[in-house]
Amino acid sequence: MRLFATLLLVFMAAVFVTASHFVDAHPAIPYLRAFAEASMVGGIADWFAVTALFRHPLGVPIPHTAIIPRNKDRIGDALADFIRSNFLTPLVVARRLESVDIAGAAARWLTAPRAPGGRRTGLPQLATRLIDALDHAAIGKMVREAASKKLRAMELSPVLAGVVEAAIDGKRHEPVVDVAIQWAARTLDAEESTIRDLVTDRTSWLLRLASVDDRLADSIVDALRRLLIEVAASPEHPLRIKITEGLRDFAFDLRHLPRVQAKVEAIKLDLLDNPALGDWLDGLWGNARAALVNAINNPEATLGGGFGETMRKFGERLEADPALRHAVNVYARRAGVGLVNDYGDAIVALISDTIRGWDARTVTDKLESAVGRDLQYIRINGTLIGGLVGLAIYTVSQAIG
Secondary structure, eight states, X not given: OXXXXXXXXXXXXXXHHHHHHTTTSOTTHHXXXXXXXXXXXXXXXXXXXXXXXXXXXXXXXXXXXXXXXXXXXXXXXXXXXXXXXXXXXXXXXHHHHHTOOHHHHHHHHHHSOXXXXXXXXXHHHHHHHHHHTSOHHHHHHHHHHHHHHHHHHSOHHHHXXXXXXXXXXXXXXXXXXXXXXXXXXXXXXXXXXHHHHHHHHTSOHHHHHTTHHHHHHHXXXXXXXXXXXXHHHOTTOHHHHHHHHHHHHHHHHHHHOHHHHHHHHHHHHHHHTSHHHHHHHHHHHHHXXXXXXXXXXXXXXXXXXXXXXXXXXXXXXXXXXHHHHHHHHHHHHHHHHHHHHHHHHHHHXXXXXXXXXXXXXXXXXXXXXXXXXXXXXXXXXXXXXXXXXXXXXXXXXXXXX
């Protein structure tokens, strides 16, 4: 189109030269020359106007030319302000979301039957692409540092004390005691020969001649075995009560004794400095990302079992209960409006900062390409309309002359 507009201007110049040469050949020739002359003026004027928007005509720095490159920062700010004022305002977003039934869409998605192996489209595909586009190394490092910082700042002693007290109050420590008793019984069986050897080593040779060491070892092993059996069989055994009291004392010490708290904190810091725990923290984001992507891409698996049945029932209730659906929609609208209110300025700042970062040629090329053929139509229309105006003026002058 640029070539066509230029050739049209050249054609009008050729017509003007030819008509000027043969002006007396026919009465209509002066009218043709007037048309061509005005067409050249109109075409050149519009060429200058179009060119002056984007660059200096013929490279000459004429004042008030190359308007867009000189004002690209102001254009970027104006565009960002236009978007902020007309699109990213809480009122506009709230009005737009009023017509969107977010709760209804969620209910239909939760209750819809799912075919295994279905194609990923729509929101799941978009969410997967957004997750894949993230800087996973940076996010993983951020998650590790945040988790480590949180754990280092957290006082572990009160937390452990609360866990121990809650376990005792709910008698959830009893299975742990049972396991400890079973372990002690197995250890006694496995180390019975060691106990007998210790008794023999500490018995004089005279008593060993009378086999007192064997009888003493038998008594010790049998007494320990009976004690473990009695403790395992009796929930109210004094030893169990002593263990419970010891756990309560430990919880008290965790809450009130600085030396115990210092030991717990030292153990916590040692664990946090352990490379194995560091590797586990490093894998937090990777595991979470994999689980999230799997849940998005395989909703039939994610919504399977009891959890899936619960979510389907919630979807059915959401679909059948207008009041609940209205409440969810109101909450979603408030969340959307809140996001716009909190981050709208950051979004438009991204636009203005991006345009500021472009060089003048990039801005010129992008805007000129966006407007495209219409710029050249301006030149074509200027050439033709200028010719018609010139023809009309010449005709009127001839008529009144």
